[in-house]
Amino acid sequence: MxxxxxxxxxxxxxxxxxxxxxxxxxxxxxxxxxxxxxxxxxxxxxxxxxxxxxxxxxxxxxxxxxxxxxxxxxxxxxxxxxxxxxxxxxxxxxxxxxxxxxxxxxxxxxxxxxxxxxxxxxxxxxxxxxxxxxxxxxxxxxxxxxxxxxxxxxxxxxxxxxxxxxxxxxxxxxxxxxxxxxxxxxxxSIAELEQINRQIIQRMRTGILVLDRFGRIRLANAAAEELLFGTTTEDTKLPSRGRNLPRPLRRGLDAWLKDPARRTEPFQATQTSPVVQANFTQLDQQRGDQILVFIDDMSRVTQQAQQMKLASLGRLTAGIAHEIRNPLGAISHASQLMNESPNLDEGDRKMLDIIERHSRRVNGIIENVLDLSRRRAADTDLIDVGQWLSAFRDDYLQTQSNEHQKSDDILLRTERELPLARFDISQIEQVMVNLCDNGLRYSKQATGERRIELYAGVTGDGERAYVDVRDFGPGIAPEHRVSVFEPFFTTDKSGTGLGLYLARELCEANQAHLSLVEGNQPGCCFRITFAHHGRMI
Structure with missing residues (x-):
């Protein structure tokens, strides 16, 4: 000194x-x-x-x-x-x-x-x-x-x-x-601690907001930016200051101000945002002029709970799969043998077709549940989304069983200078195959043509890439939109109801988010929004 x-x-x-x-x-x-x-x-x-x-x-x-x-x-x-x-x-x-x-x-x-x-x-x-x-x-x-x-x-x-x-x-x-x-x-030392605290708060996975008594944002960390506004800025100079709160959060704040003991309901800030839970508390108990808001990503909590359920379901399925498949295989084999008999009338053949179709469906359900329980951890790489999507389209067209499938049936559009993304190629391609299969099937049902559109774009903050898979089918009814990603939910009698659920689970494992985007165009649009390429999985 x-x-x-x-x-x-x-x-x-x-x-x-x-x-x-x-x-x-x-x-x-x-x-x-x-x-x-x-x-x-x-x-x-x-x-x-x-x-x-x-x-x-x-x-x-x-x-x-x-x-x-x-x-x-x-x-x-x-x-x-x-x-x-x-x-x-x-x-x-x-x-x-x-x-x-x-x-x-x-x-x-x-x-x-x-x-x-x-x-x-x-x-x-x-x-x-x-x-x-x-x-x-x-x-x-x-x-x-x-x-x-x-x-x-x-x-x-x-x-x-x-x-x-x-x-x-x-x-x-x-x-x-x-x-x-x-x-x-x-x-x-105080400045260093403040800087450390600021860096910790900015990198917390829980969103943190500081509001004044009028509900205006005074401070927002990076997680809150991403969960509420779809941005991932690392700026520490109050990037969200002056923005209005999303309507669901504003309604929750008003309800909490009237009854502080009341717990707010989970909500989505935007169509592509994950489901979040907001918790409010007074930052200064004496003055009470500032409100601290914690934004928790409910998809992680839900994912953990569902993984526990799936783990139990996987153990149960693994234990009974052998017992189910033996009689299921016998039923399927017997139906095939009966179908070869020349003495069957048309009604008996229809009954055998029903038996074989539902046998395949039961076997598919068992396979999907086993895939969920055996899912491995993501092995991520830094990927150029535009090049990867173009290569995926070419490979997918080659795997189509229809020899007359035209390349124009899968239209590809990409923006320039797409940000890099970090994900497991095999897992995200599994998601894309599921979405493309569904899109081609529903487009065929509605228009008679197997046609979908792939689009790679950039989020509003310019930091993250996303991929849209749009079909030209009949679309999804508004009352079913909130349930499309739930396990075993399906509107197709021949489906298992696990495809979209498995797709979202694989996206979450890669810190990406799969969502159903509303629009004025016909059909459905599913969007995969990738995490910031600087985030380690």
Whole structure:
């Protein structure tokens, strides 16, 4: 810990002290014109005194000008300046009336200033030099001019004052510097802690909002930006300040203000946003003018709960799959053998077709449930979404069983300069295959043509990529939109109801979000919104 003021603070203090010296020297020069006749009769050497006063003003004025021009004095400059002050002031005492002149009091100020600016051993040297000069002047006055010996006593008193000022100010200055250094250290620590807390809050997966009593946003972390507004900005300068709250959150806030014990219902801020839960609390219990809001992503909680259910279901399915498949295989094999009999009428063949179709459906349900329970962790890579989607389209067309499938039946559009995305290619391709199969099937039902559209775009913040799979089928009824991703929900009698659920689960495993997007165009549009490429999975 240093015992000297910082250079910028020392420069400011010296600038103030030099202003004081300029004022004093101007006053001394002005006094020459007040009563020069009496001055001449009382002063020992009026000419030298006048020259000394003018030189003192010239030196101080020159220092003021160069400091005004931007000169930053260092320790050696300050030391030379203080020493010059002490010597010049004592020179003025010699040419005036001696130690009894009031100019001796100015030496005390110079010694004090020196000990404030440089509270080290050099400050004691200032006091010693001042005391020696004062004693020398008083002794010289007694011996040469026959002045009273009281001047020596006065010089000794001044010397005591010099040393007292030096010791007291050195002690005070050191205490102040140590206190300032401690305060600066604590301020840096607080600033570092604040920065750490800000970084932690910004990287928390729980969204955090600070609202005023009118519901205006004062602070939002990155998770809140993403969950509520679909952005992922890392800016720490309050990026959401001034935005309006989403309507569902505003309704929840109004309900909480009326009844703080009431728990708000989960909601979606936008169509493509995950389901979230908001919890409110007063940031300042006494004033109550700020409200802290915690935004939790319910999809994670739901995902954990469903994974526990699926784990139990997987163990159960694994245990009974063998017992189910044996009789199921026997039923299927028996139906195939019966179907080969030439003695069956048309009604019996329809019954056998029903048996085979539902046997395949039961087997598909078992396979899907086993796939869910055996799902591996995502092995992610940094992917160029545009190139990947183009390659996926080509591979998917090659796997189509219909030899007359045209490339125009799967239209591909991509925006320029798509952000990178981080995901497991095999898992996301499994999702895309499911969505494309569904889209082609429903488009065929509605229009007679197997046709879908793939589109790769960028979210509003320009940070994340998304992929839309749009079909031209009959669409989904409004009352069924909230249930399409639930397990075992289906409107197709031949479906298992696990395809879209499995697709969303795979997206969540890659920190992507699968959603049903509403639009004015016919059919359905499913959107995969990828996580920011900088986020590690």
């Amino acid at each position: 240093t015992d000297t003021p910082p250079s910028n603070q020392r420069g400011r203090l010296f600038r103030i002290y030099n202003h004081y010296r300029v004022v004093v020297s101007v006053i001394l020069v002005a006094l020459l014109f007040v009563d020069p006749i009496n001055f001449d009769s009382r002063f020992r050497s009026m000419d030298y005194y006048q020259a000394g006063v003018v030189c003192y003003l010239a030196i101080n004025g020159f220092i003021a000008l160069i400091m005004l021009a931007g000169f930053q004095p260092r320790s050696r400059h300050i030391t030379v300046s203080i020493l010059m002050d002490i010597l010049l002031l004592h020179g003025l005492l010699i040419t005036s009336t001696g130690i009894t002149n009031g100019l001796a009091n100015l030496v005390i100020v110079s010694v004090a200033a020196g000990n404030i600016l440089t509270p080290t051993r050099i400050g004691t040297f200032y006091a010693a030099l001042g005391a020696i000069c004062s004693l020398g002047i008083s002794t010289w006055s007694v011996l040469v001019f026959g002045d009273s010996a009281d001047e020596i006593v006065r010089a000794g008193s001044l010397g005591i004052l010099y040393f007292a000022a030096a010791f007291i100010l050195q002690y005070i200055s050191r205490r102040m510097l140590r206190s300032e250094a401690l305060a600066s250290s604590r301020a840096r």
